Amino acid sequence: MSLSIGSIAFDTIENVHGKRERIVGGSLTYYAYAASLFENPKLVGVVGEDFPQEIIEEMEERGIDTRGIVREKGKTFFWAGKYSDDFLERETISTELNVFEQFDPKIPDFYKDENNVFLANIAPSLQEKVMEQLGENKFYVMDTMNLWINIDREGLEKVIRKADGIILNDEEARMLTGKSYIYDAAKALKEYGVKFVLIKKGENGSMLYFNNKFTVIPPYPVETVIDPTGAGDSYGGAFMGFLEEAEEINEKTLKRAMVYGTIVSSFTIEDFGTERLKKLTRKEFEKRFKDYAEMLNFNI
Numbered sequence: 221m222s223l224s225i226g227s228i229a230f231d232t233i234e235n236v237h238g239k240r241e242r243i244v245g246g247s248l249t250y251y252a253y254a255a256s257l258f259e260n261p262k263l264v265g266v267v268g269e270d271f272p273q274e275i276i277e278e279m280e281e282r283g284i285d286t287r288g289i290v291r292e293k294g295k296t297f298f299w300a301g302k303y304s305d306d307f308l309e310r311e312t313i314s315t316e317l318n319v320f321e322q323f324d325p326k327i328p329d330f331y332k333d334e335n336n337v338f339l340a341n342i343a344p345s346l347q348e349k350v351m352e353q354l355g356e357n358k359f360y361v362m363d364t365m366n367l368w369i370n371i372d373r374e375g376l377e378k379v380i381r382k383a384d385g386i387i388l389n390d391e392e393a394r395m396l397t398g399k400s401y402i403y404d405a406a407k408a409l410k411e412y413g414v415k416f417v418l419i420k421k422g423e424n425g426s427m428l429y430f431n432n433k434f435t436v437i438p439p440y441p442v443e444t445v446i447d448p449t450g451a452g453d454s455y456g457g458a459f460m461g462f463l464e465e466a467e468e469i470n471e472k473t474l475k476r477a478m479v480y481g482t483i484v485s486s487f488t489i490e491d492f493g494t495e496r497l498k499k500l501t502r503k504e505f506e507k508r509f510k511d512y513a514e515m516l517n518f519n520i
């Protein structure tokens with residue numbers, strides 16, 4: 221089972237299809253719903269007094285282990301974002317850390333045997349605290365966001381140096397490395413010492429740099445995108461979910477994990493927030509996986 225830390229949030233999202241206020245989101249939430257299709261992810265996170273208990277119960281019903289989520293005095297993390305009409309750009313309107321400001325994550329002892337750890341998008345200082353408690357011998361995959369590159373580059377770089385893999389989007393990869401050509405950015409990220417670099421490129425698919433080799437796969441064609449929020453986090457959840465089933469990390473398993481991420485995130489973006497993702501079944505996943513494989517089959 222994978223263990224993960226990240227944000228649980230209320231999000232206000234505005235785009236060409238409308239506006240949704242204070243809906244449940246957060247990097248950890250998307251991660252968990254996606255991973256729960258394949259395993260029972262163990263979460264470490266914090267919510268405020270205002271967060272509905274029903275959502276935590278709903279997660280438990282999906283096989284998500286929420287015993288590491290604590291409820292603190294104060295308000296839940298809040299994020300508001302607005303998308304350009306073509307979805308290519310996203311502006312953060314507001315980030316309120318709230319309960320995250322004082323959060324001191326404690327990994328429960330019964331979580332400590334897990335080998336695969338996903339550091340979802342959250343302050344690098346919190347990602348590091350998780351690494352400190354679990355030690356060096358884990359398989360760490362991390363995500364991040366432009367905010368942390370801007371306000372805590374040093375802390376972030378420290379975390380990357382200790383990670384085994386990094387998953388981030390193309391804009392973040394360029395920002396972090398200063399390289400505009402995406403292949404150069406991937407190579408520069410590898411220099412931090414990670415084993416693999418995975419760059420998500422939105423409607424252009426995703427790219428892996430592993431063992432000095434690039435693998436690029438296309439997205440599943442979603443004709444109407446309703447809300448891309450959480451696409452990255454649910455990609456991460458499905459990616460780690462598959463790696464739980466895999467016996468070793470190699471080119472073949474990483475590539476298949478990418479396909480899992482691609483398929484699950486293609487569902488996420490079909491509705492606002494977690495609406496589509498949390499209803500997604502393994503059967504629907506399998507069907508789309510098959511359609512995607514057929515789309516890429518050159519031997520017909």
Ligand code: AMP
Nearest residue numbers: 227229245246299341449450451452453
């Ligand atoms: P994504 O669209 O994959 O980048 O993820 C969007 C999710 O990230 C939203 O649900 C937000 O609540 C969450 N989020 C936004 N900013 C931050 C931040 N600075 N730290 C942690 N989570 C964030």
